[in-house]
Amino acid sequence: MRISGIRAFQVGLPLHEGSYKWSGGNSVDVFDSTVVEIRTDSGILGYGEICPLGPAYLPAYAAGARTGIAELAPQLIGVDPTQLGVVNQTMDRAMRGHPYVKSALDMACWDILGKACGQPVATLLGGRFGEDFALYRAISQDTPEAMAGMVAEYRSQGYTKFQLKVGGDPDTDIARIHAAAAVLSTGEVLVADANTGWTQHQAVRVAGAVRDVDVYIEQPCMHYEECLAVRHHTNRPMVLDESIEDMLVLLRAYQDRAMDVINLKISKVGGITKARQIRDLCVSLGIAMTIEDTWGGDIVTAAISHLAHSTPTGLLFSSTDFNSYVTVSIAEGAPQRNHGRLAAPVTPGLGITPRMDVLGKPVLEIGG
C-alpha cells in the first residue's frame, strides 16, 4: 500500500463553557483544530487530528501545524502507511523536531493500519484492559469558591478525578486547593495543575501550605530543574507534564525520581507511535500516566481512547474526553463519556468517520 494523497482541514471547536483558562492569564474560546486525511492507492482513508492548546502552552501553534504538514506531506507520498516505523523515520529525516506537526500524520497512518488488518488501534497497541477507563475533568481557573462548586457539577456528570487549573497567585491557589479538597468525597482524586505557572519559591510555598491535603501537584514550574527542586521540598505526589517532552527526559526524570506520574500527550511527543514507546517504557518502570493530548475533538478523543484503553489499568492514572468539552462534533463513531468513563471504539482503525460537511473544504491538498 502507498500513500497517494494528503488533505488537511481546519475546524473551529467552541467550548460549552465559553472559555478555558489556565496559568499565566492564558485562555482559549475557540480551539483551532486541524484534521488530516491520508489517501492510499488501495482506497483506504486514514484520519488524524492535531489541536494545540493555543500558541502559549507548548512550542506548538495551530497555523504551525498546518504549515508543517504542508512541508512534510510531499515527503510521505509513495510511503507505505502501514509501516509506522518507516513513516516516522521518513518524517524525522525530512523535518527535525516539531513533533506536534507529525502527530496527526502518524495518527492517520495508525487508522489506515487498523482498517487494513480489520482491527481497532487499541488491539494493535496491546489490547483492551477492562471494559472502560476513568477520565479526569479539568476545572478552568476561577475563584476558589467557583472552582470548588465545579467539583459537584462534574461529579454529577460521573467524574471522580478533578484537575484544578492553578499556577496563578500562590495565595489564591492555596485557597483554591483547600476549597476543592474540602468538598471531595472518599475515592475521588484531586490534582492541582500549575501548568508551569509558579516560580520555584512560589511552588515550594504552595506545596508547604497544602502538605496535609490529599492532592497531587502537577508541573509546578517551567523548567525541569525547578520542578525537581520543588519535588525535594514536598511530600505530595508529583505529576510532570510539559517537561516530559521525549524519551530522553523521561529516562532522566526516572533516574532522578522526579515524579510519580507523567502526563503523556500524543501530539507533545509526535504521535501514537512515540507515545506508545513512552507508554510501554512507563509500564515497565511502574510509572503511572495520564494519557491524553493537548486538545482536540472527536478524532483526538478516539486516538486517546485507543492508547489509554490498551494501557494496564493500574498504571493509567486518568485520561480525557475532549469531545465532551466542545460544541462541534467532527466525526461519527467517536467514544462518548459514560459515567465519567470512556471506552475505545471496537471497529477497525480509530473507529471514526469524519463529518465532511463539518470539515468543509480542504485547506491543503497534495497528491491524489
Ligand code: MG
Ligand atoms: Mg497538565
